[in-house]
Amino acid sequence: xxxxxxxxxxxxxxxxxxxxxxxxxxxxxxxxxxxxxxxxxxxxxxxxxxxxxxxxxxxxxxxxxxxxxxxxxxxxxxxxxxxxxxxxxxxxxxxxxxxxxxxxxxxxxxxxxxxxxxxxxxxxxxxxxxxxxxxxxxxxxxxxxxxxxxxxxxxxxxxxxxxxxxxxxxxxxxxxxxxxxxxxxxxxxxxxxxxxxxxxxxxxxxxxxxxxxxxxxxxxxxxxxxxxxxxxxxxxxxxxxxxxxxxxxxxxxxxxxxxxxxxxxxxxxxxxxxxxxxxxxxxxxxxxxxxxxxxxxxxxxxxxxxxxxxxxxxxxxxxxxxxxxxxxxxxxxxxxxxxxxxxxxxxxxxxxxxxxxxxxxxxxxxxxxxxxxxxxxxxxxxxxxxxxxxxxxxxxxxxxxxxxxxxxxxxxxxxxxxxxxxxxxxxxxxxxxxxxxxxxxxxxxxxxxxxxxxxxxxxxxxxxxxxxxxxxxxxxxxxxxxxxxxxxxxxxxxxxxxxxxxxxxxxxxxxxxxxxxxxxxxxxxxxxxxxxxxxxxxxxxxxxxxxxxxxxxxxxxxxxxxxxxxxxxxxxxxxxxxxxxxxxxxxxxxxxxxxxxxxxxxxxxxxxxxxxxxxxxxxxxxxxxxxxxxxxxxxxxxxxxxxxxxxxxxxxxxxxxxxxxxxxxxxxxxxxxxxxxxxxxxxxxxxxxxxxxxxxxxxxxxxxxxxxxxxxxxxxxxxxxxxxxxxxxxxxxxxxxxxxxxxxxxx
Numbered sequence: 001x002x003x004x005x006x007x008x009x010x011x012x013x014x015x016x017x018x019x020x021x022x023x024x025x026x027x028x029x030x031x032x033x034x035x036x037x038x039x040x041x042x043x044x045x046x047x048x049x050x051x052x053x054x055x056x057x058x059x060x061x062x063x064x065x066x067x068x069x070x071x072x073x074x075x076x077x078x079x080x081x082x083x084x085x086x087x088x089x090x091x092x093x094x095x096x097x098x099x100x101x102x103x104x105x106x107x108x109x110x111x112x113x114x115x116x117x118x119x120x121x122x123x124x125x126x127x128x129x130x131x132x133x134x135x136x137x138x139x140x141x142x143x144x145x146x147x148x149x150x151x152x153x154x155x156x157x158x159x160x161x162x163x164x165x166x167x168x169x170x171x172x173x174x175x176x177x178x179x180x181x182x183x184x185x186x187x188x189x190x191x192x193x194x195x196x197x198x199x200x201x202x203x204x205x206x207x208x209x210x211x212x213x214x215x216x217x218x219x220x221x222x223x224x225x226x227x228x229x230x231x232x233x234x235x236x237x238x239x240x241x242x243x244x245x246x247x248x249x250x251x252x253x254x255x256x257x258x259x260x261x262x263x264x265x266x267x268x269x270x271x272x273x274x275x276x277x278x279x280x281x282x283x284x285x286x287x288x289x290x291x292x293x294x295x296x297x298x299x300x301x302x303x304x305x306x307x308x309x310x311x312x313x314x315x316x317x318x319x320x321x322x323x324x325x326x327x328x329x330x331x332x333x334x335x336x337x338x339x340x341x342x343x344x345x346x347x348x349x350x351x352x353x354x355x356x357x358x359x360x361x362x363x364x365x366x367x368x369x370x371x372x373x374x375x376x377x378x379x380x381x382x383x384x385x386x387x388x389x390x391x392x393x394x395x396x397x398x399x400x401x402x403x404x405x406x407x408x409x410x411x412x413x414x415x416x417x418x419x420x421x422x423x424x425x426x427x428x429x430x431x432x433x434x435x436x437x438x439x440x441x442x443x444x445x446x447x448x449x450x451x452x453x454x455x456x457x458x459x460x461x462x463x464x465x466x467x468x469x470x471x472x473x474x475x476x477x478x479x480x481x482x483x484x485x486x487x488x489x490x491x492x493x494x495x496x497x498x499x500x501x502x503x504x505x506x507x508x509x510x511x512x513x514x515x516x517x518x519x520x521x522x523x524x525x526x527x528x529x530x531x532x533x534x535x536x537x538x539x540x541x542x543x544x545x546x547x548x549x550x551x552x553x554x555x556x557x558x559x560x561x562x563x564x565x566x567x568x569x570x571x572x573x574x575x576x577x578x579x580x581x582x583x584x585x586x587x588x589x590x591x592x593x594x595x596x597x598x599x600x601x602x603x604x605x606x607x608x609x610x611x612x613x614x615x616x617x618x619x620x621x622x623x624x625x626x627x628x629x630x631x632x633x634x635x636x637x638x639x640x641x642x643x644x645x646x647x648x649x650x651x652x653x654x655x656x657x658x659x660x661x662x663x664x665x666x667x668x669x670x671x672x673x674x675x676x677x678x679x680x681x682x683x684x685x686x687x688x689x690x691x692x693x694x695x696x697x698x699x700x701x702x703x704x705x706x707x708x709x710x711x712x713x714x715x716x717x718x719x720x721x722x723x724x725x726x727x728x729x730x731x732x733x734x735x736x737x738x739x740x741x742x743x744x745x746x747x
Contacts (some may be wrong), residue, residue: 037055337528385541482697543658567591570653
């Protein structure tokens with residue numbers, strides 16, 4: 001970024017700050033003292049040595065009567081009057097605690113800021129090692145590379161690229177270096193009704209050992225300047241944070257962003273768009289690192305352009321996991337979420353393990369299994385779906401070190417190719433090497449045993465695979481018994497074993513207490529629009545039932561799921577973009593605009609509410625009072641999503657099941673380790689005495705009692721947990737508030 005851009009300030013009040021400043025001032029005291037608030041982050045999670053602040057002006061107080069200082073140094077000139085507040089970017093913060101003071105006459109307010117390194121960490125805990133930089137491989141939108149890393153934290157110089165849309169259509173083009181308007185420059189109209197040149201300022205740099213990107217409509221050909229109080233007509237005052245899919249263990253910086261990081265649908269309407277390589281679960285499967293990174297990138301966006309009215313999340317698959325988990329565990333980073341092809345979290349999804357185990361049981365036994373019988377036993381829409389899980393996660397198929405594997409999976413030794421083989425885990429030759437199973441991405445929150453293995457939550461003791469298929473007559477008694485005899489388990493290295501897998505009790509409790517299993521208790525106060533394309537009989541790991549799994553958890557935790565809308569649609573080859581990760585281009589745009597409407601309604605609603613959930617429900621768009629499905633031809637049907645596949649949408653967009661649901665687990669699917677009850681022969685019609693004896697031998701301690709919660713279940717300790725040591729969750733506590741002193745306090 002050029003110095004002139006960073007220092008740019010513009011005259012006059014800006015519309016894009018009014019909603020944010022008004023919200024900040026609404027909570028400020030109405031007396032005669034000033035009140036200080038941080039607009040760019042929580043006061044205890046400031047990073048990068050600067051913070052955007054708002055200082056309220058007491059009634060009747062002129063800006064010239066206010067003095068603002070940082071640790072005793074006057075910084076008043078950094079602030080600009082904006083309505084009833086003064087907005088300023090305070091720079092030069094020292095590491096650790098800083099004190100900002102606002103004085104009006106004899107009355108003083110103070111606010112403590114805790115400043116952290118731009119390279120992190122803030123709350124995610126000890127950073128992963130080894131860690132490999134990839135800035136020299138990251139390609140900018142103009143085709144150039146970001147350049148070599150300058151230090152061990154993978155930092156590289158910030159770069160700015162200007163793109164524009166041509167009147168001839170097609171992909172973005174690079175703006176001439178002299179920043180003159182090209183003859184084929186197109187225009188676009190924002191949601192605010194402003195028609196502006198379609199030029200996008202793209203900033204790429206490094207934050208928290210990750211490569212970030214920020215993009216927003218910006219016109220240098222008309223002399224626009226960058227700054228949190230500068231005039232900026234192209235930006236509509238809202239922003240979207242894009243998360244990326246996959247799940248992996250990490251150990252590298254990454255070279256990809258969320259797939260909509262340069263979304264035409266978002267940018268052309270004036271949204272600011274942010275993303276980061278460590279907000280891609282296919283780079284590092286830690287939702288805590290992703291939350292920290294998103295918080296820091298959002299902070300930098302605000303310090304660069306000003307405070308948005310709101311920021312909502314966007315992304316499918318692993319991107320949906322991050323949105324659900326971040327909104328639940330670190331509320332305030334995202335004001336709403338739009339998960340596509342969604343999953344509630346990472347570790348309650350046991351499909352990779354179960355599919356690998358069931359496939360092994362099918363292939364080597366005496367019984368002959370048809371594809372339909374395999375499908376029925378797994379509960380999936382097609383057995384080919386389980387085949388995809390095997391392809392992505394199976395220990396056997398992941399033995400070969402594939403070129404940049406997207407899903408390193410369960411095997412501890414299967415790292416990304418960027419990690420040298422001599423540094424990766426080997427049970428015999430390098431037992432202290434980097435462990436690359438998906439559990440190790442959450443090492444700081446889950447902890448690890450003496451061997452260095454991260455505590456796992458996978459357990460299948462007592463699980464009766466294929467139970468519902470057997471009871472429905474889809475598989476025989478012999479197939480049911482043999483399946484459960486042969487299924488076995490997976491050990492901490494991701495290797496098959498004959499015995500069932502037993503989860504560590506420490507890991508189980510931490511899964512729940514530290515939020516790796518998402519119960520959704522804190523998701524009831526934000527809008528959720530879940531985009532779900534049809535997969536019917538197509539082999540597809542993104543099982544639609546996961547939308548209903550998240551809904552079941554919301555209902556259990558909040559009484560209902562009235563703040564969640566499920567939008568489903570049939571893949572339509574006549575619609576451009578059909579079959580993308582979120583659904584179709586039309587479905588994505590529908591969700592984008594409806595989320596904007598929902599959050600805008602909330603921002604405009606000045607009525608007093610007894611709780612945040614009431615405000616969310618009151619702001620729900622009037623034409624979005626139930627779920628929606630789109631049938632081929634863009635036929636819209638408004639009806640509640642039905643797990644039983646009723647109504648007009650159900651037969652066309654059916655829900656199927658999953659391995660644990662067909663084993664009897666409830667729809668919430670969050671029983672990591674079931675409590676047991678004795679096996680009763682009367683529960684199994686058609687078993688011969690010999691088969692009953694064999695089944696008893698499989699389950700000597702009993703079978704799952706799914707009427708009871710998971711072993712290890714405990715409520716989430718609190719939000720905004722930090723991890724100063726692996727496996728130790730320490731709450732950061734409430735955000736520090738402004739403190740009034742002097743005459744006001746003595747009264």
